[in-house]
Amino acid sequence: MTTIPTPASRAPAAAFIFKKALISALVALVLFSLMIGIRTEAGPSGQLIYWTRFGDLAAMVGIVFGGSIVVELLRQWWGPVGTVRIVPPQMQSALAVAxxxxxxxxxxxxxxxxxxxxxxxxxxxxxxxxxxxxxxxxxxxxxxxxxxxxxxxxxxxxxxxxxxxxxxxxxxxxxxxxxxxxxxxxxxxxxxxxxxxxxxxxxxxxxxxxxxxxxxxxxxxxxxxxxxxxxxxxxxxxxxxxxxxxxxxxxxxxxxxxxxxxxxxxxxxxxxxxxxxxxxxxxxxxxxxxxxxxxxxxxxxxxxxxxxxxxxxxxxxxxxxxxxxxxxxxxxxxxxxxxxxxxxxxxxxxxxxxxxxxxxxxxxxxxxxxxxxxxxxxxxxxxxxxxxxxxxxxxxxxxxxxxxxxxxxxGLIGHRAPTVFLRHAQTISSDLVKEGHG
Amino acid sequence: MDYFAQQVINGVVLGSIYGLIAIGYTMVYGIVGMINFAHGDIFMIGGFIALISFLILVSLGLTFVPVILLIVLLVSMAITALYGWTVERIAYRPLRHSFRLAPMLSAIGMSFVLSNYSQVAQGARVKPVPPIITGGYTLLDSNGFVVRLSNVQIVVVITTIVLLAIFTWLVSRTRLGRDMRACEQDQTMAALLGVDVDRTISMTFVIGAALAAVAGMMYLLYYGLVDFYMGFVAGIKAFTAAVLGGIGSLPGAMLGGLLIGLIETLWSAYFSVEYKDVAAFSILIIVLIFLPTGLLGRPEVEKV
Amino acid sequence: MSDDILKVDHLTMRFGGIVAVNDLSFGAERRQITALIGPNGAGKTTVFNCVTGFYKPTSGAIRLAHDNGAQFRLETLKDFRISKLAKVARTFQNIRLFPGMTALENLMVAQHNALMLASGLTFLGLIGAPSWRTAEKRAIDLAKFWLDRIGLLDRADDAAGNLPYGDQRRLEIARAMCTEPALLCLDEPAAGLNARESAALSDLLLSIRADQGTSILLIEHDMSVVMEISDRIVVMDYGVKIAEGKPKDVRDDPKVIAAYLGVEDEEVAAVEQELGL
Known part of the structure; x- marks a missing residue:
């Protein structure tokens, strides 16, 4: 599913996003069809009644369609997941002070x-x-x-x-x-x-x-x-x-x-x-x-x-x-x-x-x-x-x-501070820290 | 004795429902190694969709019950399966190779999403349906005490058996089943040998959700009501069943479901209804402590 | 009679129907290096796991005698007590450091039992009692001593998981030594090391034996290490002992050669001839 288009292929990218959004909207339509499109309630005599809410359904599907396009655009703008972003040293030290x-x-x-x-x-x-x-x-x-x-x-x-x-x-x-x-x-x-x-x-x-x-x-x-x-x-x-x-x-x-x-x-x-x-x-x-x-x-x-x-x-x-x-x-x-x-x-x-x-x-x-x-x-x-x-x-x-x-x-703070040190305490990247088995 | 026989019948029916849900837990745990906390809520969604589709069919003027039931079954299986697929796609797949706690919390979050989604969409009140399948047989009538086997109970048990047969065939005889078993053993190796791991995992969730939908529909038929909160407790009990039977083992899940159903029914009948959930949870704890691999599970050897 | 720190008597370990170790008896001499060798699957690590309490043997006795005459029956002790009371430390075939903790912290954890007492089961430590402070300082000094010994003093504050493989191997040995053991059990300490690192490891083990007087029991496949440092070698195959003795005796034993080459005893001569040995 990792078909991330290169910048060279702008037009297919647009088609790709549109296609993806369309599929998402279709899935949403099926998911929400009965759960949102129809509302059930126990009537006054204890008997079940229902009424339709197709407006809400259409709105939800529309939201999913639009949301899917936004997410996809954001993803392309942000680049592949897991890219290491290099923070400039000045900013790093400023962040550390903060x-x-x-x-x-x-x-x-x-x-x-x-x-x-x-x-x-x-x-x-x-x-x-x-x-x-x-x-x-x-x-x-x-x-x-x-x-x-x-x-x-x-x-x-x-x-x-x-x-x-x-x-x-x-x-x-x-x-x-x-x-x-x-x-x-x-x-x-x-x-x-x-x-x-x-x-x-x-x-x-x-x-x-x-x-x-x-x-x-x-x-x-x-x-x-x-x-x-x-x-x-x-x-x-x-x-x-x-x-x-x-x-x-x-x-x-x-x-x-x-x-x-x-x-x-x-x-x-x-x-x-x-x-x-x-x-x-x-x-x-x-x-x-x-x-x-x-x-x-x-x-x-x-x-x-x-x-x-x-x-x-x-x-x-x-x-x-x-x-x-x-x-x-x-x-x-x-x-x-x-x-x-x-x-x-x-x-x-x-x-x-x-x-x-x-x-x-x-x-x-x-x-x-x-x-x-x-x-x-x-x-x-x-x-x-x-x-x-x-x-x-x-x-x-x-x-x-x-x-x-x-x-x-x-989590927000993804590193561990050592409990004892000889020269200086270096924080330990969370990639090394285990999370336990029990 | 008659009372006992009646309770056993009720227990087996309840156990069939738990067993159907338990299969979803056990399959996902076997392949992805995580507890799908949202699975109980998938079952609840299945119940709701069965309810709504039933309502629509009736208002469309259909009266022949077997046809209604068949359509309701297929519709709720299909839509609930899509829910299962979507949950996996949104909440679990991005965390496939992440830290162990992340997918677990994501699953808990998804469980909240699903139960509150149906609360928002369908309201918080319990939704009752009139009995759809009526009638039954009197098996025994002595001293005024009657042992009855209702048609609903027969339908629940037979549907469960038929679906289990189809499911067993699917897992043991088809290519998909083979892929699933391969992914269970070693995902990396399976991928190297050309198994589409993502697709196989998705299908696992789809099948699990479809079976949960069946359980949801059976619950609706049997108890005549659904509510947005029923997924949580039923989910934990079904998970207990999966563990009791030995997690990862499909016959085990069904066996565990039956046992939990029987224990719960008998406990309610002979001790106290209030503490029936306490009994179920206590069994979970006792089983995990003394029999962590369950009745039919494979023992785990600690490697040093 | 030789002075054995460890005596294994008629040790048998079964897993279901599989006999991993069958009626094995051997001893490890005090202040000596004893090597346990054999082809893959011979049952060496199982012996280790029995000695260090990770497995309970099916039958047999494992006796340990301290310098002061204290006697322990290891097969009756729980795993952590074997380290705590009987003073047997071990390393693992696939390194088991605490990767998210620094090298120094790893060595501090190893001194847990001594520090637990010194911290008055945490309560004295919580109020920062002076006796605790001195004990903690002593513990850091011991850790520094071992970090220096293995040449990792500069990297004391680095996460153990960030160290190069060879350093991790040595750190694991240092960690075991921080428990101040009477018997040090090393499971393939040279695995994955290059020739230079192997030589450094040999020196380290020899100096541990000489300076600390620690008896060492090791499993090793690297014959250059085994032959160089072992005082005594026990050879296993299919769960039984097939030879025992000084390095040079074992090296020439036809049974050992047969086990390693995977042929029957009678064919050894033929094979040797073929290979020009």
Whole structure:
């Protein structure tokens, strides 16, 4: 199918593009004929009725025809896929400087968000959402990016964390700060529990088992109504306190103690800094762990499991610690989610969440902390653009996933930074870095 | 005992549907080595297309049920097969030699695309159809408990058997089948020997999708409804079936499908309906841990 | 009586109906280089995989004795424990480095178990305890020592996957040495090397034996290397030992020649005559 015409043959090229677009349009016509051309719906008496939408069908086919021409033109303009583009040295160094500056600038910006957007509740909420996913991405990155273990059920640990806090707080009245570590520990425990049976599995099998595990947790939450409230979820989850001082209007509230006027924004700002701190903790621990033997063993495991065994590395404990560490961060994030929402239900913990977090990790460039943060910002931000178009959201998300993978299979930041060096740290091209087998 | 017999009948019918989907998983996994996450949604699309084409035929005034069923079957197979082809062409082929995670995520993305596409195109509500095939036979009637074999069940099982026979012939006797088996062994070598690998892989997706369409139509006939979300759970269960039977093995996929169908039905009948999916997923996990090569799969030897 | 670091007794390994190794017994002497040779498919790598725990032998015993008298039954140990406790390190026929990690990182991973203890199972390391810092520095020094030994100190920060083939071979040996093994098992270390690189490899192995006192067991097809550095040679064919002894004895053994030429014992004389040997 790689019939890329040479520039000398302009006229055949035009014919070629036209022919290709025509075929695409024809395929689209068949694909959409029944699905879009006809709309079915259960009528008032329960009987199925249908009506035609040939206008929509024609429009879709037209879009495919036009889109196909555009794509083909772009492809010719861009040249064959895989062409190495030489970036001039000045620009390369400029890019390198910019690359070094991105992380600190992003961090400063994150710290300033509540100051700049103090009055804009929407932006603060969005910031909290993005940071939650940054944290989840960093947590999953330990499992997928470093240890190379494919986990499609990460949301299970998020759920365990959220329900741990929700149930402990509503049933026993325990405070957020006691429950937070407990949520992490419980999630880590579940991580080990999942890790044990799947130790021998590799690749896609591991992925599907973790997916099944995530679904099992969700189904159990739905059906174990006496404990979890089933599909109705848990409501009335206590809001977090600043080490015992509630952020409420009354005389015991933080505002009264500080002698300032109460504002509901205080709590939002507090939540923002809380998740920022949690995310940064995740990041700091991960960066630290990478430079410790356990982190190197994770990466070595991703590179070559057999060689690890030959070097005396216990791959069982290495895998389990990776699962447990990733799960623990997921648990923290879950506890935060529960306290922020005040209400949780199984609907928040579907496979789509796992897929979203995994997409953030892979799009970020596996193992790259900065990449994951950027990917979370892009994905969640992009998601927000479709806030009004709820039903198109997942459709666009799915399409974006496909296109991003085709565009950058190795993610935004496609190189690995070494954990130790003698003279200078050279980044390692992603072509060399393995992605794990298990 | 009568209750048990009835459940076995129901289980076999459900298992036939799972088995048809499982074949698509197992074929693609055998050749491309990836889990086609979108396959469950292809099955769902098949169900929708069967529904719509059925609706049109009825409104055109056709009344002879066998003819309607045959046309619906052919139309849904053809169009769904084209969906399978398109998915492969758009989402998987550009990533054929890429890193392992990329096609997997692309497949997950494609699964979202398909299920939300049909939600957008056909609405989120469940689409019911009146029973198309009615009647049946009473096999046993003792103490007021009846074991029934309905005509729908007969149609489902017979269609499955016929299609399996055609499919088996296709894989074992035709040039295409030989090419498929060659690509499964070694794509590079197959290409060197003149096998059009791209075309063979495309055909694998086409055949898998066509069989999934049959499963979708059978599901529609049997349960009388389709909805945009049914692909996900059915897909995972069918994948479980493929793994249980031994991934890459075609008879294994069918055997696994039957087993999963039976287990699910019996679990619902004797334990709890709420936890039937938990049971299916647990079986997946248990099988993968203790029998990673499945019942009929080839053992994998670790090379050092 | 010879002082064997490794004693393999009546080792048998079956895969289904195939007998890859059949009732094999041999020893590897302490601080000596023992070579395991034989035609392709003789079962040499299977022996290696049994010794290093990647396969569990069908029957037989594999004994290892450290200098201090500690005894290990390798067939009962899990693969990673063989390296961790019994101090047996190995390389692979098709190089198995960590290609996305630097040469230095590869050597750091090899010191995992020692560093794991030093980092207080990660917790001391996480808070940056001084004891951990010194241990890490020592580990880097050991890695530097071996990088220097194999002449790759300049390329310490390069990805292992970017190194030329010959360098990768040596790096894999250095990595094995960083586990501070008592017995070093090398699976065809000279495969794919040119004559100059082979000679350098011989020197490296001889110096490892002399300086570190490490016993070496190697599989090799390059007879120039084998004959030059081996103290003792064990010859295998079809899973059984057909000869054992000093290099020159083995070289002249008609059974060995027959195995390599692929003819029956009785015909060897005829073949030799034909070839003018």
């Amino acid at each position: 690359g070094r500056l991105v992380a600190p600038l992003l961090l400063i910006f994150a710290f300033l968000v509540p100051v700049i957007f103090y009055d804009q509740r929407y932006i603060l909420d969005l910031g909290i959402l993005v940071l939650t996913y940054v944290m989840l991405g960093w947590g999953l990155n330990v499992v997928v990016g470093l240890a190379g273990l494919l986990d499609l059920g990460y949301v299970a640990f998020y759920a365990v964390g959220a329900y741990s806090y929700a149930l402990l707080a509503t049933n026993f009245g325990w405070s957020f700060w006691v429950c937070l570590p407990l949520a992490g520990i419980l999630a880590a425990f579940w991580g080990v529990l999942l890790g044990f049976p799947v130790l021998r599995l590799r690749g896609d099998y591991l992925a599907i088992v973790t997916l099944a595990f995530g679904e099992i947790i969700r189904l159990v939450i739905i059906n174990w109504q006496s404990l979890t409230g089933g599909p109705n979820g848990v409501s009335g989850i206590p809001r977090p306190t600043l080490f015992g001082i509630p952020l409420t209007p009354g005389p015991n509230g933080l505002a009264a103690k500080l002698g300032i006027e109460f504002s509901p924004t205080h709590r939002i700002v507090f939540l923002f800094y809380l998740i920022l701190a949690l995310a940064l903790l995740t990041n700091w621990v991960t960066i630290r762990l990478r430079r410790l033997p356990i982190g190197r063993a994770w990466e070595a495991l991703r590179e070559d499991e057999v060689a690890c065994r030959a070097l005396g590395i216990n791959i069982t404990t290495t895998k389990l610690t990776a699962f447990a560490t990733g799960a623990m961060f997921g648990g923290f994030a879950g506890a935060f989610f529960a306290t922020r929402q005040g209400f949780i239900s199984p609907e928040s913990f579907t496979f789509q969440e796992s897929a979203l977090v995994l997409a953030i990790v892979v799009l970020g460039g596996m193992g790259s902390q900065l990449g994951v943060a950027l990917a979370a910002l892009t994905m969640i931000g992009g998601f927000e653009l479709f806030r009004g178009l709820e039903q198109y959201r997942m459709l666009v998300f799915g399409l974006a996933m496909v296109l991003l993978m085709i565009w950058r299979p190795r």
